[in-house]
Amino acid sequence: MSGSEVFRFDGSLALYERARRVMPGGVNASVRINRALGHPLFIERGEGAYLYDVDGHRFIDYCISHGASLLGHGNPAVVSAVEEALRMGMLLSCETEIQVRVAEQLLRLFPGAQMVRYACSGTETTWHALRIARAYTGKWGVIKFEGHYHGVNDTAGYSHWPSLKEAGPADSPRPVADSAGIPPANNELITILPFNDVDALERCLRSKAGELAALIMEPVNYDSCGLRPTDEFLRAVRDLTMELGVVLIFDEVLSGFRIRAGAALGDEIRPDMTVLGKAVGGGMPISVFMGKREIMETCTPVGPALHSGTYNAPPVLVSAIGAFLNEISRPGFYDHLNALGDRLYTGMKEIFRRRGIKAWVQGVGSRFGLLFGLDEEPRNYRDVSRQDMAMMSTFIRGCINRGVYLHHVSPHHGYSIAHTIADIEETLDVMDRAAAVVCLKPSIVA
Numbered sequence: 001m002s003g004s005e006v007f008r009f010d011g012s013l014a015l016y017e018r019a020r021r022v023m024p025g026g027v028n029a030s031v032r033i034n035r036a037l038g039h040p041l042f043i044e045r046g047e048g049a050y051l052y053d054v055d056g057h058r059f060i061d062y063c064i065s066h067g068a069s070l071l072g073h074g075n076p077a078v079v080s081a082v083e084e085a086l087r088m089g090m091l092l093s094c095e096t097e098i099q100v101r102v103a104e105q106l107l108r109l110f111p112g113a114q115m116v117r118y119a120c121s122g123t124e125t126t127w128h129a130l131r132i133a134r135a136y137t138g139k140w141g142v143i144k145f146e147g148h149y150h151g152v153n154d155t156a157g158y159s160h161w162p163s164l165k166e167a168g169p170a171d172s173p174r175p176v177a178d179s180a181g182i183p184p185a186n187n188e189l190i191t192i193l194p195f196n197d198v199d200a201l202e203r204c205l206r207s208k209a210g211e212l213a214a215l216i217m218e219p220v221n222y223d224s225c226g227l228r229p230t231d232e233f234l235r236a237v238r239d240l241t242m243e244l245g246v247v248l249i250f251d252e253v254l255s256g257f258r259i260r261a262g263a264a265l266g267d268e269i270r271p272d273m274t275v276l277g278k279a280v281g282g283g284m285p286i287s288v289f290m291g292k293r294e295i296m297e298t299c300t301p302v303g304p305a306l307h308s309g310t311y312n313a314p315p316v317l318v319s320a321i322g323a324f325l326n327e328i329s330r331p332g333f334y335d336h337l338n339a340l341g342d343r344l345y346t347g348m349k350e351i352f353r354r355r356g357i358k359a360w361v362q363g364v365g366s367r368f369g370l371l372f373g374l375d376e377e378p379r380n381y382r383d384v385s386r387q388d389m390a391m392m393s394t395f396i397r398g399c400i401n402r403g404v405y406l407h408h409v410s411p412h413h414g415y416s417i418a419h420t421i422a423d424i425e426e427t428l429d430v431m432d433r434a435a436a437v438v439c440l441k442p443s444i445v446a
């Protein structure tokens, strides 16, 4: 790693210029432009806890494929499972023993579910789950919470981080489409509620239950910096949806396996359906939806809801899930993972306290939110939206310039099992120096 306090990104900038000529915005996912830098980093390779960019810098990575690489980049067990499955055939588009075995493995970790189907991305799997819930209930409406994210599909792509000018009152938010191009007619089918508000939830569910097919939520709302549901709220969600015949879908694309082996919040509250993505593939692009037998059997060819796809469940990718599940089942996996977080979060809080910076570290398992300008735990999106983005940008740029990669603007950061305590100590040292810059010029890029 360079000893310089300010990295130069000439190689990334040259590639960015070429990329902008042939790809809109020079990227293939809009979030890949790191706002603290104003451009994407072009990466040469990822290895374990590290990213190496085309300019020869090594970064300790706290984006970690937006949470997909919980095992670190290029975990050897996943690589060898994939290589072995590749020898069976690259795609096949056929069933093999692997899909069955891995479904059995998954169901052991999610005892509320009885059946599994595989899809490709998180976006796709939330969309399938909502379609199946609609087919199962014969109703159209969907509830989602403000600040929760369920992918870029037209069904659930609302009010992830809406502008407060458009978002309406805090206790009855208006649906704000996350993208242009979503048909306005879809607005009629979505209801946005504030997270952790039992009264608003009960009012809405009791008055609209006859139209509502599903309630979808992140059990831990990492997409708004790691908001936790209160026990009372979670219990109300389960009891009311069950009483009123609304399918409860836990979107565990980000939260699954993050805190423990299985559902983020354990097994006490069982949803009707669960969707998984990111970590479950061990870094490979595959997702899962699962749930109660009678709901899952709404899928074709048993029921009427079409679920199909050339790329569904290739053994190469399903075997990566199998390898991932084996890795997280190793004794001590979560003890080690959580110990890394304990050290990181304690260290960060200590830095901000010592330097007199108002910042809230919301560490929940192996991902965390970092909110400048807040000094108490946020409960919902409106709390989160009070954060100071300029300070965040200064801090993140300060970290990147010293070899620690955080993504901006991302509502969540995280580490992998490949990170070591030595990496965390090095990170804290860098963060301390980046925090010193924040103290000097809070809104100025370091």
Ligand SMILES: Cc1ncc(COP(=O)(O)O)c(C=O)c1O
Binding pocket: 066, 121, 122, 123, 124, 126, 149, 150, 151, 152, 218, 223, 251, 252, 253, 254, 255, 277, 278
């Ligand atoms: C909770 C949640 N659901 C769904 C998605 C969409 O997943 P993907 O990016 O694989 O389409 C994401 C992605 O960040 C997510 O965090």
